[in-house]
Amino acid sequence: MNIGDVSNQTGLPAKTIRYYEDIGLVKPLRDDNGYRRFRSQDVHKLNFLGRARALGFTIEDCRTLMALYEDETRASADVKKVARAHMAQIEAKIADLNAMRDTLSHLIDACAGDDRPDCPILRDLGGKA
Amino acid sequence: MNIGDVSNQTGLPAKTIRYYEDIGLVKPLRDDNGYRRFRSQDVHKLNFLGRARALGFTIEDCRTLMALYEDETRASADVKKVARAHMAQIEAKIADLNAMRDTLSHLIDACAGDDRPDCPILRDLGGKA
DNA sequence: AATGGGGGTTCCAGTCACGGGAAGGTCAAG
DNA sequence: CTTGACCTTCCCGTGACTGGAACCCCCATT
Numbered sequence: 001m002n003i004g005d006v007s008n009q010t011g012l013p014a015k016t017i018r019y020y021e022d023i024g025l026v027k028p029l030r031d032d033n034g035y036r037r038f039r040s041q042d043v044h045k046l047n048f049l050g051r052a053r054a055l056g057f058t059i060e061d062c063r064t065l066m067a068l069y070e071d072e073t074r075a076s077a078d079v080k081k082v083a084r085a086h087m088a089q090i091e092a093k094i095a096d097l098n099a100m101r102d103t104l105s106h107l108i109d110a111c112a113g114d115d116r117p118d119c120p121i122l123r124d125l126g127g128k129a
Numbered sequence: 130m131n132i133g134d135v136s137n138q139t140g141l142p143a144k145t146i147r148y149y150e151d152i153g154l155v156k157p158l159r160d161d162n163g164y165r166r167f168r169s170q171d172v173h174k175l176n177f178l179g180r181a182r183a184l185g186f187t188i189e190d191c192r193t194l195m196a197l198y199e200d201e202t203r204a205s206a207d208v209k210k211v212a213r214a215h216m217a218q219i220e221a222k223i224a225d226l227n228a229m230r231d232t233l234s235h236l237i238d239a240c241a242g243d244d245r246p247d248c249p250i251l252r253d254l255g256g257k258a
Numbered sequence: 259a260a261t262g263g264g265g266g267t268t269c270c271a272g273t274c275a276c277g278g279g280a281a282g283g284t285c286a287a288g
Numbered sequence: 289c290t291t292g293a294c295c296t297t298c299c300c301g302t303g304a305c306t307g308g309a310a311c312c313c314c315c316a317t318t
Binding site: 131132133143147162163164165 | 294297
Binding site for chain 2: 081098127
């Protein structure tokens with residue numbers, strides 16, 4: 001398979017696939033004309049990566065998870081540890097965003113949103129709370 | 130005031146303050162020795178920027194908000210529009226993260242987390258759902 | 259044989275909002 | 289006079305790509 005077919009099958013842009021090769025996540029073969037030739041195991045790996053990225057894992061996490069995936073003697077505890085650390089990050093991010101949203105929500109509600117200049121949002125940002 | 134004092138007063142790193150000057154958000158004066166000299170209005174602007182950034186506004190949003198802040202003839206509707214657009218982004222992000230967290234949460238719960246290799250997390254990533 | 263179009267390739271630059279660190283000038287205190 | 293804490297500019301790196309230029313390859317049509 002050429003990169004275009006793989007892109008269609010996995011939903012990953014060709015650019016992204018090349019990037020993943022660059023950083024050593026996949027190692028497709030090469031045809032005589034220089035084209036990448038992807039085996040089914042490469043496609044499988046790329047699907048794995050796509051799903052892991054969709055769950056928000058960093059590339060380095062993906063590298064770790066791939067290694068565990070391919071290691072028959074892994075301990076599921078190691079996988080769980082990575083997943084838990086990642087979930088903690090996500091929850092922290094959600095908490096930050098919720099705080100922002102709550103503040104913004106109050107300010108937006110308090111703002112008339114008409115053609116007059118008076119605005120609680122700018123008052124707050126200006127520090128005259 | 131020199132940059133260090135401003136950094137202490139605003140809580141912004143000196144690097145950030147220099148960066149904000151670079152991109153034209155503040156325009157401190159200069160002393161003969163080349164040091165930046167910040168007037169109170171500069172400090173005020175930087176505090177504004179710090180608060181806007183803490184609410185997650187992009188630098189370009191900050192630029193817009195600053196311009197509105199300094200425009201006596203603004204319409205609060207314009208401010209509200211920027212804030213609403215930003216809040217929509219935040220809510221979209223929160224929704225994404227919540228979806229990730231829910232999926233991760235299920236997978237983590239299903240994973241034994243012991244020394245055996247069997248792992249639902251990897252099974253899911255591998256596509257054998 | 260030339261051409262056109264739709265593949266593919268590499269490499270370079272840009273994104274966003276800074277942070278790290280080097281190399282060097284300035285200033286007040288001991 | 290030297291130390292140490294400031295300040296300056298400049299350039300590189302971050303994460304995970306994306307866009308674009310310049311070029312090669314292959315098949316089909318004129």
